[in-house]
Amino acid sequence: MSQSESPVSPVIQRISEMDTSSAVAVAGHPIHAMSVHFPIALVIATFGCDVFYWWWGDEFWLRAGVWSAGFAFCLGVAAGMVGTAELLLVRGIRNRAASWTHAIAAMMLLSIAGMNWGLRLADPDAVLPLGLALSALASVFTGLAGWHGGKLILHHGVGIMVSDQE
Numbered sequence: 001m002s003q004s005e006s007p008v009s010p011v012i013q014r015i016s017e018m019d020t021s022s023a024v025a026v027a028g029h030p031i032h033a034m035s036v037h038f039p040i041a042l043v044i045a046t047f048g049c050d051v052f053y054w055w056w057g058d059e060f061w062l063r064a065g066v067w068s069a070g071f072a073f074c075l076g077v078a079a080g081m082v083g084t085a086e087l088l089l090v091r092g093i094r095n096r097a098a099s100w101t102h103a104i105a106a107m108m109l110l111s112i113a114g115m116n117w118g119l120r121l122a123d124p125d126a127v128l129p130l131g132l133a134l135s136a137l138a139s140v141f142t143g144l145a146g147w148h149g150g151k152l153i154l155h156h157g158v159g160i161m162v163s164d165q166e
């Protein structure tokens with residue numbers, strides 16, 4: 001029997017039949033998916049500010065970095081709270097291992113982003129090299145969390161609204 005013909009495990013079969021519709025949505029559009037773009041962009045922007053500060057030494061980039069690191073963390077926590085609500089409220093989402101992979105990557109990201117902001121508030125001079133290193137690490141975890149979040153939607157159909165009129 002070839003691999004494509006192998007029977008699907010009854011557990012996987014049951015999980016794939018569970019509802020994965022978003023519980024925190026506006027007119028069927030998941031709020032989490034709409035809100036994650038802001039922290040993603042701001043984490044990368046903080047990394048950009050640090051590279052520019054390292055390169056040119058202009059303190060403008062130091063100040064811009066504090067603000068973008070702060071908003072990256074706060075908006076990330078807000079998006080994470082909505083994501084956590086989805087994870088806990090929707091049975092088809094919380095029963096998928098992929099959801100927990102994404103949640104763990106995202107919580108690692110939020111921890112790094114929080115540390116990155118706190119470091120700048122406590123000691124602006126610590127941006128080089130520690131802040132720059134944290135910004136680079138946060139960007140890597142943004143990629144990991146975003147990749148796994150995208151898989152939830154594109155591979156598992158989480159939160160997808162399919163209209164019967166189209």
Ligand code: HEM
Pocket residue numbers: 022030031032033034036039040076077079080081083084085086087093099102103106107109110142145146147148149150151152153158159
């Ligand atoms: C901290 C806890 C988090 C949990 C439990 C969580 C959970 C989820 C869930 C259940 C989805 C599927 C869509 C939905 O139902 O809304 C999702 C999608 C996604 N998440 Fe998260 N999430 C968290 C934090 C984050 C953070 C901090 C980011 C990035 C900064 C992020 C990036 C994404 C992305 C990019 C998607 C796909 C959205 C799309 O393709 O439109 N998540 N997440």
